[in-house]
Amino acid sequence: MEQQWILHLKNISYNYPDGTLALDNLHVKIPKGQRIVFLGPNGSGKSTTFLHMNGVLKPQKGEVYYEGQKLSHKESKDLWRKVGIIFQDADTQLFSTSVYQEISFGPKNLGLSNEEVKKKVVEAMEATDVSKLQHKPVHFLSGGEKKRVSIADILAMDTEIILLDEPTISLDPKHATELMEILEELHKKGKTLIISTHDVNFAYSWGDYFYIMKEGKVLLEGSYQEVFKQQTLLKEANLEVPWILEIYYDLLEKGKIKAPYPPRNKQELLKYL
C-alpha cells in the first residue's frame, strides 16, 4: 500500500470574490510527520492553499481528506483542531493585548478545562521562550518577539499539522536560527510541518518533500533530489537554483567532484570539496 497521507487536497479549485482564479484544480498530498515546503513566488496560491488545509476557506470545487477520510463541509470546518496556521504577519494574527490571554484563545476554543488550558499555555510559552513576556502587552513587543508569540498561539493547540506562512521573512539570522530550533523540536515530536517560502536556499536544506507552485497550480513536486534538478522548471516559477547545487553542478561538469549525491547543506559541500 501507499504511504500514509495525513492530509490530501483533491482537485481543489478556488476563485476569489473578484473572479480571479486562485487555485486551479490543485492536488496536494501531505505525508505524515515530514517537513513539507511549498515554494513559489508571491501570489502563486500558497496562502490560499494553507487556508484550505485549515478549513478557513471551503473549497468551491474538490475534496479534502484527513487521514484517508473524506471530509464533509461541516467536518472540514473543524480542521482547525488538527491543523494550525502561523500567519506571515504576526500583527494580523495577534488580536489580544495580553500575551497570556492571546495564547489561551486556541486551547479555550478546543473546549478544554481552564486547568488544561493553563497547562498548554505555560508549555507553549516555555517552548517559544516567551514566558518572561507574558505580562507585557503585545504592542510593546519587538517583531521577533511577536513572531514567537504567534508560534506559541499554535503550539498551545497541540495540532497534528503546523503550517507556517513565510516564517523567515523579516527575521534576522539570530531569530531565524531560534525558529529553526523550535521547528526541529516539533519535528522530533512527530508533528507534520508545512512551510511556504520563496527562499530556495533555506528550503533546499530544510525540506523532505517539495511542492513548487505557480499561478494556483502545482508545477512540480517531489523529494529534494527530484525537484531541484529540474532547473528549467524552477526558473519558470521565478525561483533560483540553491547556490549549493549550482556550485555542485558546476564542479560536477568540470569533473572536479565525484560525490554521487548532491550535497544537502554547506557542511556536506565542504566535505566533498
Next chain:
Amino acid sequence: MEQQWILHLKNISYNYPDGTLALDNLHVKIPKGQRIVFLGPNGSGKSTTFLHMNGVLKPQKGEVYYEGQKLSHKESKDLWRKVGIIFQDADTQLFSTSVYQEISFGPKNLGLSNEEVKKKVVEAMEATDVSKLQHKPVHFLSGGEKKRVSIADILAMDTEIILLDEPTISLDPKHATELMEILEELHKKGKTLIISTHDVNFAYSWGDYFYIMKEGKVLLEGSYQEVFKQQTLLKEANLEVPWILEIYYDLLEKGKIKAPYPPRNKQELLKYL
C-alpha cells in the same frame, strides 16, 4: 586631501523618550556616489541612523554635515530634499489613492511647478516600470508592485542620496532582481545609495563600503576586503559570514585554491574553482 564625503554624521547620540540609548556617539561618513551597506541585526540602530540622515530626527547630541557644511537645526530640517528614504514596509509608506498622486507627493512638496512635477512623475514611473499602473488605486496593488511604487516615490524627488531600509525582504527572487537593476541604473547616474540589511550574502556582493552596527554603535567599517575577514566581530553582531567567503576560506585552508583575492560573487568563485 581626503575623499569627498557627501554626508557626515559626527558624534551623534540619541535617546528614545523612554530613556533607552538608540545611538551611542555614532560616527558615519558617506562617500559620494558609492554603494554603502549598513549591516546589523534588528534593533541595532540602523533605522534611527537613517532618520538622522534624512533630518526627520534631530540629533540630541552631535552634528550633521552635508557636502562638508555643518547644518544648523533649521537646515537639517530640509535634508529630505537631498536624502530620500525607501521604507521596508511599502504597505505603510503608501498613503495616496492613485499611484500617480502618490508619486507626485514628494515633487509637489519640493515646490516644483505642475509641469515639472508631471515630468518627474512620468520619469520615475518609467524607471520603475509602473506606468501601466498609474491610475490604479494603491490598495489593489500586489506586494511587488507596491514596492516599485514606493521606489518611484523617491526617484521622483531626484534626491542625491537614496536610503533603502531592508529592501530585499519579502521580495521574491524575480522582484529582487528587478530591484537590483533599478539600483544599478541609479548607481550609474552617480547617486549615492545606502542600504540597511541583515542579509550578508546580498550585502557582500553588492556594497562598496560597509558599516557593521550593533547596539547603536559602529562595530566595524571598511571595504569588503577589510570588513568580511573579521569573522569574530561579525559573529558578535549576530551576522553570518557570506557563504562565498566561507567556501573560499575553507578551500584556501585545504590548499585547493590559489586565488589571491577572495571572490566577490558566485561567478568569480566558480571561475576560481
Next chain:
Amino acid sequence: MYFVDHLAYCSPLRKMNPNQKLIFSIANMVMVLLATGYILPVAVILLMTLITITKGKISVKNFGKILLLPALFLIMGIIPVMVGLEMEAGLKIYLTWEGFYQGIFLAVRALAAIICLYFFILTTPMVDTLQLLKKYRCPALIRELMFLIYRFIMILTEITMKIFLAQRCRGGYNTIRNSRQSLSHLVSSLFLGLYQRSEESQRGLVARGYNGEIDLLPLEYDPSPKVWLFIITTQAALLFLLMI
C-alpha cells in the same frame, strides 16, 4: 504607545487586584462629589497623589504632565462660573467674590475627582480594566467590541505613525496647507485599508476556531484583605470629614 497606558503597565501597583483599585477610586470620587467644604477634597488630593506617586511609582514629573491635561478645560470651565454677565443696558461683565469662591471650589473638587480617576488609570492597564467589565455584567457584545477595539487602536496607531513618518520624509507637514492635505491623505488611506484588515483578522481568528465569541483565560488577581481594610478605613474617615 499611549502615555497613560504605558505608565500603567510599568507601575508596581498593576499587580494589585483591579476591582479593589476601581472601588477605591470610585468611592473616593463619590465622596468628593458629595463634599460641600474644602477639607474633604483637599484630603483626597493629598492621599491619592501620595499613593499614586509612592506606591504607584509614577514620577512627579509624569504626574504633573498628566495633571496639566485638563488644565485648559478647567480654566475655560471656571471662568464663566466666576464672572457675572449682565445683559440689560448693554453687555457688562463683572467679577463677584461669591462667583470667585464658587469657581475655586469647583476647581478643587474637579481636581480631587480627576486625581481619583488618575490613580486608577495610571496603575491599571487596559487589559485589566476590560476584564472588570465582565465582573460588572457588561453585555458580551460590548465587551468583545471593546476588547477588539483596544487592540485595533494600537495597530491603527502604529500604521498612522508609519504613514506620518513616510510623509515627513517626503516633505509632508511643511506648511499649514500642506499639513491639511497630508493629513487628509493619511486618514483616508487609513480608512480604505480597514476592510482588508478586517478580513485578515477574521481569518486569523477563524483559523483558531473562532465561532463568534471570544473566550479567554481570565487574568487572576487575588484581592488582598489588607487592601479591603484600608479602603473601609479611608471611606470611614472621609465619611467623617463629610459629616463635619
Next chain:
Amino acid sequence: MKKKSILYALTLAGIFALTPIPVFAMHIMEGFLPVKWAIFWWLVSIPFLVVSYRRIKGILDENPNGKMMLALCGAFIFVLSALKLPSVTGSSSHPTGVGLGAILFGPYAMVLLSFIVLVFQTLLLAHGGITTLGANTFSMGIVGPIVAYGSYKLLQKTKAPAWFTVLIAATLGNFSTYVVTSLQLAVVYPDPVGGFQAALMKFMGIFALTQIPLAVTEGLLTVAILNVIWKY
C-alpha cells in the same frame, strides 16, 4: 520595542496627541458635574445606548463577520480623534470624528461607537471622565451625530453640491457637540443674577465660539477625506 520608540519619538513633534501637553480637550472633565447631574445625563443617554446596542446586535446576528469591521471603525474614530488638526491659530485641536462617523456609519451605530470611544479617551488619553461619561455621550454620541446626519440628509435633498453638504454636516456636527456641552454646564451653574440664560451666553462664548474655526477645519478635512473615500 525599538521601532515603536522611534515612532513614539516622532509623535513628540508630530500630529498625535499622545503626549501629555494641554490640548483642546473639550469633553466635560471628571468632577465637573455634581452627582445628581452626572446621574441625570447617564439616565438620558442610556435609552439611546440601548437602542443603538439592539440595532447593532441585530445587524451582527445577520452578519457575524461584521464584528471585526465594526471594531475597526471604532478604533478608527478613536485614532482620528487623537490626531492634532493643523489649525491657523497655531493651537492644537482634535477632530471629533462625529461628522465623518455619522455619514459613514449612520447615527444609530455612532451612539455606541462614540460611547466606547469616549471610554477609551478617558482611560487612555485622560480626556473626559467616568462620572461625566453620560453627559459627554449625550453631546458627542447622540446630538452631534444626529445633527450631522440630519443636516446631511436634508441638504442632500436640496441638490446642493456634495462637498458643501459634507462641509455643513461635519461642521454642524462638531459645533452642535459644543453647544450641548455649554448647555449642560449652564444648567448646572446658572448665573446668580441672569440665571440660566446668562450662564448659557457665558459658556457658549467660551466653548462654542472658540470652536467655530476648529469646526470649520474639521468640516474641510471631512470633505477632503470623503472625496477620496467615495472615489474608491
